[in-house]
Amino acid sequence: MDWLTIGGGYLGGGQNLIVFINESLWPPDWGVIEPQAYPVCTAYPPFDFTCSTAWIGMTETIKIAFISTVFGTLVSLPISILASRNLNPIFITFPSRFILAACRSLPSIIWAIFFVILVGFGPLSGILAMTIYTVGYLGKLQYESIEGMSNIPLESADSMGLSKIEKAIGVVIPEQANNLISQTIFMFEYNVRHGTVIGIVGAGGIGYYINLYLKFLQYDKVLAYLIIIYSVVIIIDFISIYARSFFNDEGDINPPKWISVLIPQWIFDSR
Amino acid sequence: MDFTVVDIDELTIGYSKKNPLVEIPRLEISSGEIIAITGPSGVGKTTLIRTISGLVRPLKGKVSLFGKPFGVRPKRGSLGYIPQRLGLVRHASVLHNVKLGARAGNSNPYSIFPNSKIRDLCLDSIRRMGLSEKIYEPVRRLSGGQQRRVAIARTMAQSPKIILADEFLSELDEKTLEMVKTEVVEFVRKESSTLIVVEHDVSRAKSIADRMLVIDDGRVNPFISQTTALEVKK
Numbered sequence A: 001m002d003w004l005t006i007g008g009g010y011l012g013g014g015q016n017l018i019v020f021i022n023e024s025l026w027p028p029d030w031g032v033i034e035p036q037a038y039p040v041c042t043a044y045p046p047f048d049f050t051c052s053t054a055w056i057g058m059t060e061t062i063k064i065a066f067i068s069t070v071f072g073t074l075v076s077l078p079i080s081i082l083a084s085r086n087l088n089p090i091f092i093t094f095p096s097r098f099i100l101a102a103c104r105s106l107p108s109i110i111w112a113i114f115f116v117i118l119v120g121f122g123p124l125s126g127i128l129a130m131t132i133y134t135v136g137y138l139g140k141l142q143y144e145s146i147e148g149m150s151n152i153p154l155e156s157a158d159s160m161g162l163s164k165i166e167k168a169i170g171v172v173i174p175e176q177a178n179n180l181i182s183q184t185i186f187m188f189e190y191n192v193r194h195g196t197v198i199g200i201v202g203a204g205g206i207g208y209y210i211n212l213y214l215k216f217l218q219y220d221k222v223l224a225y226l227i228i229i230y231s232v233v234i235i236i237d238f239i240s241i242y243a244r245s246f247f248n249d250e251g252d253i254n255p256p257k258w259i260s261v262l263i264p265q266w267i268f269d270s271r
Numbered sequence B: 001m002d003f004t005v006v007d008i009d010e011l012t013i014g015y016s017k018k019n020p021l022v023e024i025p026r027l028e029i030s031s032g033e034i035i036a037i038t039g040p041s042g043v044g045k046t047t048l049i050r051t052i053s054g055l056v057r058p059l060k061g062k063v064s065l066f067g068k069p070f071g072v073r074p075k076r077g078s079l080g081y082i083p084q085r086l087g088l089v090r091h092a093s094v095l096h097n098v099k100l101g102a103r104a105g106n107s108n109p110y111s112i113f114p115n116s117k118i119r120d121l122c123l124d125s126i127r128r129m130g131l132s133e134k135i136y137e138p139v140r141r142l143s144g145g146q147q148r149r150v151a152i153a154r155t156m157a158q159s160p161k162i163i164l165a166d167e168f169l170s171e172l173d174e175k176t177l178e179m180v181k182t183e184v185v186e187f188v189r190k191e192s193s194t195l196i197v198v199e200h201d202v203s204r205a206k207s208i209a210d211r212m213l214v215i216d217d218g219r220v221n222p223f224i225s226q227t228t229a230l231e232v233k234k
Helices: A003-007 A015-025 A047-052 A053-083 A090-105 A110-121 A122-149 A152-161 A162-174 A179-198 A206-215 A219-244 A249-253 A265-269 B047-052 B094-106 B116-128 B144-158 B175-189 B200-206
Strands: B004-013 B022-030 B034-038 B060-063 B079-082 B161-164 B192-199 B209-216 B229-234
Touching: A015 A219, A047 A053, A053 A090, A053 A122, A053 A162, A053 A179, A053 A206, A053 A219, A090 A122, A110 A122, A110 A179, A122 A179, A122 A219, A152 A162, A152 B079, A152 B094, A162 A179, A162 B094, A179 A206, A179 A219, A219 B116, B004 B047, B004 B116, B004 B192, B022 B192, B034 B047, B047 B060, B047 B161, B047 B192, B079 B144, B094 B116, B094 B144, B144 B161, B144 B175, B144 B192, B175 B192, B175 B200, B192 B200
Parallel strands: B022 B229, B034 B192, B034 B209, B079 B161, B161 B192
Antiparallel strands: B004 B022, B004 B060, B209 B229
């Protein structure tokens, strides 16, 4: 890229960039949260924003992310248990790791392109793409955390003669529940962020609208979408902090309040 | 009828051949016996019971459980192990932890339906350890002594033929210690299990053991790398 052109040359001092921000990007066009002209909106104010492209796109992205996180977790957990070296011999861990690495080796956008070709445009290809990527990525995080767990509960389970399935369900999953839940929530947040990217290739969600307005060079609308995505990610982050606090030791001493979803807990604690 | 459950012959244990910890010429432990292994810390007491339980490979010699050589797993649920650091599932409830032991001793590995017999067994051993009030409490919220009692309850619910317990009476107050000791000894006598205890406190070890295995420390002379296990009658 020619940075000199963007910056307006050495002497220009970023003139072109300033012009771009002033004339095309700022202020963001909040028309994206107004109801669309067609189809006719059946909701009454103040709930008519639910007919806006931002709302429709964002909810679709969240739905895609949620479903693919659930499916991805269900598939990745058994594979990651098989892939853990402290639970299984190498001839089981190696093929399981191979499967996870295969799912992870392509980024979700490439999987999305692949599934758009295979099943067509729309959220289904987004769900399939993100589920496969979730299996690879989350599986890796899960087996790393299972391998990091203390060996002593596993040794006493071994001495007792518990089977591998009993060990996995009775010892490994409850002992690592905190990590597994936090990784799943992290994956959901990651999928929401990536849901916007895969929408650009036609796999549904808010990315579809971003792509649309990018093509029409309406950057102020694109900026409004980005701000909405950013806010949603922040809210998910707070919800994840709140949810995780039930599964760690700190939650026992200092149970979180609902308000901490919106305002960080430490503000209350510091009083 | 008493029969040999643990048979040790010319056993050398440790983590490296260059630096073996303990050498035991000959030791037979019969069913229904209570054996206490004592000695100063770092001498290899824990390594010895880890070797008996099959977790550490012996450097030399023979150790067999129920007549089966090292490496052959004993029958499911026939061996109970209370490690020094307990090995509990910290984020799960007391009942969940005890149920793991009860399942190992009393059900097949593929049973998935709730079993009232197992539940009763769990509740009984939790009651005997005085934790009836804490059944659904996560183990991480309990005190050190209470966690120790959960580990003992887990092993009691399992009712194994051999119990290997590493410092299982530490972190308990006088009153609880007496209660736990009485319950465990009574349990062992009733089930004719064998209890092998690692205990650094000699008087405490004497109070429960039929026989004591004193591992003498060889560290007085740095050139003596091996230590010798002496069998001492009480």
